[in-house]
Amino acid sequence: MMLPILLLVLPVLSPALAWIPVEDWESGNVTTSVGDSGQCVCLVYVPDTTFPADRVQHMQQVSKDLILEVELQMDKMVSYQGKLEIYLKELTELTVRVAMLQSSGDNYIKLDFELLRIELREFDALVSQLRDSLNSSSPLFDSLYTESYDKSNLNVIRFEFAKLQKKLEECQKEQDSFKPDIGNCNHTGIMSISKPMVVQVNAHLNGGYQYGGWGKDSKPVRGYESMYFYGAYSTPHVYDFYLYSDYEKLILRSEFKRHHLPDGWEGTGNNYIVHGNTIYYQHNTPFGMTKLNLTSSKYDSRVIPAASQRFSYRYADNQNLDFAADENGLWVMYASEESMGKIVLAKLDEKSFGIADEWNTGAFKQLAGNAFMACGVMYATRSVDLNTEEIFYAFDTKTREEKQLNIRFQKFQEKYTNLDYNPTEQKLYMYNNGYYVSYNVKFNRE
Ligand SMILES: *[C@@H]1O[C@H](CO)[C@@H](O)[C@H](O)[C@H]1NC(C)=O
Numbered sequence: 001m002m003l004p005i006l007l008l009v010l011p012v013l014s015p016a017l018a019w020i021p022v023e024d025w026e027s028g029n030v031t032t033s034v035g036d037s038g039q040c041v042c043l044v045y046v047p048d049t050t051f052p053a054d055r056v057q058h059m060q061q062v063s064k065d066l067i068l069e070v071e072l073q074m075d076k077m078v079s080y081q082g083k084l085e086i087y088l089k090e091l092t093e094l095t096v097r098v099a100m101l102q103s104s105g106d107n108y109i110k111l112d113f114e115l116l117r118i119e120l121r122e123f124d125a126l127v128s129q130l131r132d133s134l135n136s137s138s139p140l141f142d143s144l145y146t147e148s149y150d151k152s153n154l155n156v157i158r159f160e161f162a163k164l165q166k167k168l169e170e171c172q173k174e175q176d177s178f179k180p181d182i183g184n185c186n187h188t189g190i191m192s193i194s195k196p197m198v199v200q201v202n203a204h205l206n207g208g209y210q211y212g213g214w215g216k217d218s219k220p221v222r223g224y225e226s227m228y229f230y231g232a233y234s235t236p237h238v239y240d241f242y243l244y245s246d247y248e249k250l251i252l253r254s255e256f257k258r259h260h261l262p263d264g265w266e267g268t269g270n271n272y273i274v275h276g277n278t279i280y281y282q283h284n285t286p287f288g289m290t291k292l293n294l295t296s297s298k299y300d301s302r303v304i305p306a307a308s309q310r311f312s313y314r315y316a317d318n319q320n321l322d323f324a325a326d327e328n329g330l331w332v333m334y335a336s337e338e339s340m341g342k343i344v345l346a347k348l349d350e351k352s353f354g355i356a357d358e359w360n361t362g363a364f365k366q367l368a369g370n371a372f373m374a375c376g377v378m379y380a381t382r383s384v385d386l387n388t389e390e391i392f393y394a395f396d397t398k399t400r401e402e403k404q405l406n407i408r409f410q411k412f413q414e415k416y417t418n419l420d421y422n423p424t425e426q427k428l429y430m431y432n433n434g435y436y437v438s439y440n441v442k443f444n445r446e
Pocket residue numbers: 002027028029045
């Protein structure tokens with residue numbers, strides 16, 4: 001028995017019917033004609049078997065699901081594509097920043113570098129995540145992805161990453177090669193000074209506070225190894241010292257202690273240092289040297305009879321006593337009438353706060369920008385031009401030999417009021433016209 005079963009009205013050919021296997025049709029026969037309203041009528045006769053209506057229905061459902069699935073995956077793809085575009089933009093920015101850090105050599109802020117590393121790590125994780133989610137999708141999506149999406153975009157990201165990571169590793173290695181050999185004075189003196197690391201403007205955020213100083217304790221007591229100190233004002237007078245527990249606190253301008261110098265204990269000149277949790281600074285009146293013990297908050301002072309108030313360094317007034325500390329201990333530099341304005345170098349005894357030894361150098365104080373000590377050698381600087389300073393003179397206390405040098409280094413601003421070496425890091429700290437600046441010191445190891 002043959003039954004006319006299906007009336008098909010073309011051209012509405014549902015994709016579902018395309019899925020009905022061909023053999024189901026072959027055994028029947030088909031007649032076609034044109035209907036009343038001009039439509040195409042297709043009459044199908046199939047053999048005496050039940051038409052698989054349930055299968056057609058099932059196939060229609062599968063088809064619907066598939067369409068939904070495709071739409072879903074397309075949506076996902078669009079959102080991934082959006083994310084990828086954002087990541088690629090970020091990657092470009094990161095690449096630019098790495099390039100900047102690289103081209104500037106030493107002249108980068110460590111904090112920034114660390115942040116960048118963290119960002120890169122996060123970015124890497126994001127991309128991996130994205131790739132995993134792309135890959136773990138359904139087989140259907142996989143094939144769509146293969147056909148319609150340019151996979152090479154992801155490969156570009158991986159490739160860029162590998163490059164970035166390699167660059168960062170190289171950068172780290174270069175940094176390590178500069179690793180100072182702390183406390184080792186088996187060298188023939190300073191070889192070079194790095195580019196300036198400009199941290200930021202002073203904690204008062206006041207460009208007018210041109211007179212000041214900053215740095216770290218050159219012989220920290222336990223628990224205060226990360227401490228920073230700072231002081232500044234709009235004149236050479238010294239009224240306050242601020243202490244920060246670490247670098248971050250310094251940046252955040254969040255001091256844990258402010259020492260406001262009491263009446264009669266005000267300082268001047270800004271060539272102070274912190275050594276053994278004690279601030280050594282020039283006393284304003286009477287003219288002398290003062291120490292403020294930060295542990296006991298006690299003050300003490302001494303007069304250096306020979307020291308003259310007539311001679312200051314070139315960039316500021318009142319810089320008559322310049323304190324310094326190096327691997328060998330505590331020092332003070334001054335000029336006198338007897339030395340005819342040349343710098344006299346004195347070794348201080350920490351306990352008695354008295355002068356233990358003295359050397360006459362050949363450096364005229366008024367020609368010098370500043371002076372500092374490193375491994376028992378006094379180095380004096382002078383101006384070359386607005387942005388360049390040079391260590392032009394060295395005096396070795398061990399051999400009493402003096403040397404003319406021309407070790408040049410960059411300044412951020414022309415004038416500075418405080419320059420000191422810190423032996424715990426082999427760094428120079430400079431208070432550069434209101435800005436915190438530091439340098440790495442490279443020694444000549446033969
Ligand atoms: C088509 O249908 C007619 C009428 O039922 C039948 O005689 C004929 O054999 C069929 N042809 C085929 C190829 O099945």
